Amino acid sequence: MARWNSPGFMAALAVLGLAATSAQAAGPSVSVSFPASAETKALDGRVILLFSTDPKGEPRTQVSGESALVSPFVFGQTVDGLKPGQAVTIGATAFGWPARSLSALKAGDYTVQAVLNRYETFHRGDGAVLKLPPDMGEGQQWNAKPGNLYSTPIKVHIDPAHPKPIRLSLANKIAPIADKPDTPWIKHIRIKSERLSKFWGRPVYLRAHVLLPEGFDSHPNAHYPLMVFHGHFPDDIGNFRTTPPDPNLKPDYSERFHLAGYNKIQQQESYDFYKRWTSKDFPRFLVVEIDHANPYYDDSYAVNSENLGPYGDALNYELLPVVEKQFRGLAAGWARFTYGGSTGGWEAMATQVFYPDMYNGAFVACPDPIDFRAYTVINLYKDKNAYELKGQAANEERPASRNYLGEVFQTQRDVNHLELALGDHSRSGGQYDIWQAVYGPKGADGYPQPIWNKLTGEIDPKVAAYWREHADLTYIIQRDWKTLGPKLAGKLHIYVGRGDTYFLNNAVYFAQDTLESLKDPAWGGEVAYGAKDEHCWNGDPTLPNAYTRLHYNFMYLPKILERIAKTAPAGADLTSWRY
Numbered sequence: 001m002a003r004w005n006s007p008g009f010m011a012a013l014a015v016l017g018l019a020a021t022s023a024q025a026a027g028p029s030v031s032v033s034f035p036a037s038a039e040t041k042a043l044d045g046r047v048i049l050l051f052s053t054d055p056k057g058e059p060r061t062q063v064s065g066e067s068a069l070v071s072p073f074v075f076g077q078t079v080d081g082l083k084p085g086q087a088v089t090i091g092a093t094a095f096g097w098p099a100r101s102l103s104a105l106k107a108g109d110y111t112v113q114a115v116l117n118r119y120e121t122f123h124r125g126d127g128a129v130l131k132l133p134p135d136m137g138e139g140q141q142w143n144a145k146p147g148n149l150y151s152t153p154i155k156v157h158i159d160p161a162h163p164k165p166i167r168l169s170l171a172n173k174i175a176p177i178a179d180k181p182d183t184p185w186i187k188h189i190r191i192k193s194e195r196l197s198k199f200w201g202r203p204v205y206l207r208a209h210v211l212l213p214e215g216f217d218s219h220p221n222a223h224y225p226l227m228v229f230h231g232h233f234p235d236d237i238g239n240f241r242t243t244p245p246d247p248n249l250k251p252d253y254s255e256r257f258h259l260a261g262y263n264k265i266q267q268q269e270s271y272d273f274y275k276r277w278t279s280k281d282f283p284r285f286l287v288v289e290i291d292h293a294n295p296y297y298d299d300s301y302a303v304n305s306e307n308l309g310p311y312g313d314a315l316n317y318e319l320l321p322v323v324e325k326q327f328r329g330l331a332a333g334w335a336r337f338t339y340g341g342s343t344g345g346w347e348a349m350a351t352q353v354f355y356p357d358m359y360n361g362a363f364v365a366c367p368d369p370i371d372f373r374a375y376t377v378i379n380l381y382k383d384k385n386a387y388e389l390k391g392q393a394a395n396e397e398r399p400a401s402r403n404y405l406g407e408v409f410q411t412q413r414d415v416n417h418l419e420l421a422l423g424d425h426s427r428s429g430g431q432y433d434i435w436q437a438v439y440g441p442k443g444a445d446g447y448p449q450p451i452w453n454k455l456t457g458e459i460d461p462k463v464a465a466y467w468r469e470h471a472d473l474t475y476i477i478q479r480d481w482k483t484l485g486p487k488l489a490g491k492l493h494i495y496v497g498r499g500d501t502y503f504l505n506n507a508v509y510f511a512q513d514t515l516e517s518l519k520d521p522a523w524g525g526e527v528a529y530g531a532k533d534e535h536c537w538n539g540d541p542t543l544p545n546a547y548t549r550l551h552y553n554f555m556y557l558p559k560i561l562e563r564i565a566k567t568a569p570a571g572a573d574l575t576s577w578r579y
Contacts, residue, residue, distance in 0.1 A: 029165050075096040112168065124446075140296070239273060240274055301346065337556075368435070370472075372471075380451070401501050451463050494508055
């Protein structure tokens with residue numbers, strides 16, 4: 001049965017001043033159901049209701065975690081055992097953002113749509129029984145997840161003085177996604193992880209997309225270094241194209257980079273990389289991108305954690321050995337490197353820190369917070385509240401994203417309340433919820449223990465202390481330097497723009513001070529800053545982000561080759577892959 005009227009949630013709404021006192025205050029009442037033609041069995045999940053004033057496209061495609069200024073109104077309600085033909089009423093108790101309740105919608109014309117993000121019951125190996133949205137090959141995106149139900153958008157007029165019922169039918173189902181085929185250059189492998197299957201209580205699979213070097217088939221005795229390119233969910237190897245740009249491609253406009261025809265730029269850069277990859281003097285190596293999407297996010301952050309399980313061990317001890325065996329990797333620590341940006345930057349650094357002997361260098365671009373004294377703009381160990389700075393007579397909202405000029409596009413409260421509308425118990429698939437799931441402990445109910453109250457922003461110092469010991473990379477390096485130092489010295493390269501969109505440069509400032517203070521041995525790494533660069537500057541001062549974000553698979557090669565020459569042991573194979 002549905003559980004959208006719990007006393008606890010009603011009490012929370014009352015505290016926020018959201019409880020409806022009349023039919024008018026409650027705003028419109030929206031009835032959502034699905035027909036047996038869409039699904040014959042009862043379903044659990046999150047009904048996500050969207051009101052948009054933008055006539056372009058479906059509302060489900062307009063939700064953005066990047067800026068509060070471009071998203072539609074979002075309301076969410078969890079349902080259990082919703083049967084075909086049974087209606088759930090989305091009313092005043094549904095948590096919303098940026099309007100907290102349907103009653104806050106202003107008069108006007110809207111396009112309305114609903115989506116049911118389906119949950120399945122997981123009986124985990126640790127005894128927890130959880131209802132979570134499984135990844136279905138889309139990278140944990142509720143608005144594109146195969147099997148999710150959605151309604152056809154309809155136009156409605158809202159008049160708060162005369163609210164009228166709205167009825168939506170989830171008659172459409174998102175279709176399955178076909179796997180990408182192998183090509184002469186790109187191969188795809190899929191393995192069952194025994195470690196993760198034991199943790200999750202059901203079969204769990206990992207996928208790797210592998211870019212093969214020029215001459216792989218004609219040099220059967222060659223063995224290759226391995227480059228692990230970490231990042232968000234990949235459905236294939238990115239930025240690699242064997243044909244020239246499509247002359248008939250209609251140019252688009254990139255709002256992010258303020259560039260016309262960015263789709264053509266991407267195709268040209270991808271084709272240029274193919275020509276570089278196959279050129280006579282280019283070093284030969286393997287590139288792997290990993291699909292480790294899970295019930296909480298589009299990737300696992302490539303580490304072991306209480307809530308996601310032993311993903312770090314599964315990737316490094318199960319998946320990558322298969323890649324190296326099948327595609328003739330050198331399978332030695334001196335010949336493995338890792339790199340990535342943003343989430344991938346954090347993963348690259350964490351992989352090098354937690355598996356220091358397995359890798360010979362990490363190139364860490366615009367990483368997610370690597371020091372929780374600057375968890376974006378929040379000091380988790382000193383601040384009391386994540387959403388606001390409290391003063392004597394006034395409180396100020398903490399920012400979450402900006403441009404290099406300092407214009408703020410959303411606040412910490414915005415981001416977290418959007419996630420709360422999309423899913424409770426860290427089930428939004430959003431950025432802050434996955435940080436909470438990866439870095440933190442399991443709560444008493446089996447779901448991730450919140451680092452702060454999602455409604456109010458009040459920080460839990462006990463959870464923050466757990467985060468420090470398990471996921472604060474700077475703190476862990478300093479704490480364990482006596483044993484880590486000889487294995488990490490000279491291996492970390494960190495890059496970030498001083499105008500990073502998400503304030504990720506702040507953590508790098510703290511990290512640099514700590515790393516440069518280490519002795520016996522000195523850390524011997526590198527930190528570089530882009531002067532005004534926004535997210536995600538990755539170390540090239542000569543080109544803008546729009547271009548360098550497409551260059552990961554070759555831009556660090558000079559430093560990688562130098563490191564190999566300096567550290568490869570006697571007798572190491574330095575020649576078979578240099579043809």
